[in-house]
Amino acid sequence: MHELAVTQSILDIALSEAEKANAKQITSIHLVIGDFAGIVDDSVQFYFDFISQDTLAQNATLSFCRIAARFRCRVCGTEFAPQDQDWGCPSCGAAAGEVIAGREFYIESIEIE
Amino acid sequence: MTNNIAVIESIPILRANDQVAQDNRALLDSRDIFAVNIMASPGAGKTSLILRTIEALQGTPRVGVIEGDVASRVDAAKIAESGTPVVQINTQGGCHLEATMVSQALKKLPLNDIDLLFIENVGNLICPVEFRLGEHHNVMLISVPEGSDKPYKYPSIFTVVDAIVINKIDLLPYCDFDLPAFRELVLALNPQVQILPLSCQTEKGVSAWTRWLLETMHTSQ
Numbered sequence: 001m002h003e004l005a006v007t008q009s010i011l012d013i014a015l016s017e018a019e020k021a022n023a024k025q026i027t028s029i030h031l032v033i034g035d036f037a038g039i040v041d042d043s044v045q046f047y048f049d050f051i052s053q054d055t056l057a058q059n060a061t062l063s064f065c066r067i068a069a070r071f072r073c074r075v076c077g078t079e080f081a082p083q084d085q086d087w088g089c090p091s092c093g094a095a096a097g098e099v100i101a102g103r104e105f106y107i108e109s110i111e112i113e
Numbered sequence: 114m115t116n117n118i119a120v121i122e123s124i125p126i127l128r129a130n131d132q133v134a135q136d137n138r139a140l141l142d143s144r145d146i147f148a149v150n151i152m153a154s155p156g157a158g159k160t161s162l163i164l165r166t167i168e169a170l171q172g173t174p175r176v177g178v179i180e181g182d183v184a185s186r187v188d189a190a191k192i193a194e195s196g197t198p199v200v201q202i203n204t205q206g207g208c209h210l211e212a213t214m215v216s217q218a219l220k221k222l223p224l225n226d227i228d229l230l231f232i233e234n235v236g237n238l239i240c241p242v243e244f245r246l247g248e249h250h251n252v253m254l255i256s257v258p259e260g261s262d263k264p265y266k267y268p269s270i271f272t273v274v275d276a277i278v279i280n281k282i283d284l285l286p287y288c289d290f291d292l293p294a295f296r297e298l299v300l301a302l303n304p305q306v307q308i309l310p311l312s313c314q315t316e317k318g319v320s321a322w323t324r325w326l327l328e329t330m331h332t333s334q
Binding site for chain 2: 002005006009010012013017031032036037038069074084085087094095096097098099102103105106107108
């Protein structure tokens with residue numbers, strides 16, 4: 001439920017950038033969110049529809065680019081996607097590894113008119 | 114009308130929070146205060162760990178505490194009984210602490226009388242992870258009855274913390290917490306993490322925790 005705080009930050013950044021660019025309207029906000037980032041898309045959308053009312057971002061489309069989690073095995077270097085509770089390296093069987101994707105949490109771009 | 118497409122590269126979503134966290138950190142550094150953000154599930158023993166640590170340190174270094182809870186002053190009252198300066202933050206339903214809350218709390222603490230500041234976050238393994246507060250170190254507390262499969266369910270927190278305290282090890286004979294498997298999995302995710310099993314009830318392992326804490330504190334100053 002930290003999505004409200006996250007959504008408020010997304011809106012604040014979008015409005016601030018739109019103002020700098022003298023935009024009349026924000027049409028889209030593109031977000032990149034890793035599967036390990038703990039963010040529920042629907043929840044962000046729900047809060048956004050509510051808090052963006054009467055701002056330049058009202059009716060803006062939120063797009064979510066989800067990044068699947070990936071590990072790099074610390075023993076043999078194989079890169080792989082964890083499967084449910086099977087986090088073993090498919091090549092050597094070592095446990096999990098360095099998280100090389102899945103923790104992304106940023107605004108990639110904002111479209112304005 | 115033609116759409117202007119403004120591409121703004123990779124803005125961290127919590128940029129505003131991060132900036133306040135940096136201000137908090139600068140304030141703490143200017144006062145030589147080492148701050149530790151403690152994150153855990155509700156009931157893992159965050160307040161008990163802080164109380165045991167205060168007892169073990171016996172006033173050197175001098176401890177201060179910021180207590181984060183959704184509601185009530187229950188935890189702050191326990192800390193205050195030990196004579197330790199404490200400020201309670203009630204998040205009014207919020208599931209995590211944010212840097213601005215800590216900034217306000219710091220104004221209410223006697224910073225000249227504190228060397229080591231514990232920030233007890235709201236009991237939650239997801240939401241606090243992304244919100245920096247100005248802390249120097251992040252410590253996760255997990256308790257034996259919660260089970261050793263937590264990394265599968267809440268992977269993110271295990272990748273960002275500097276230490277994991279495993280509390281309630283006196284209950285190991287009664288629970289199926291697989292300590293070796295937990296250790297192997299966590300170290301694969303985060304090889305630098307310090308794993309410190311202890312029991313706030315029996316005090317076993319508490320001295321290893323305080324030793325690590327003091328060493329870390331001295332190394333960073």
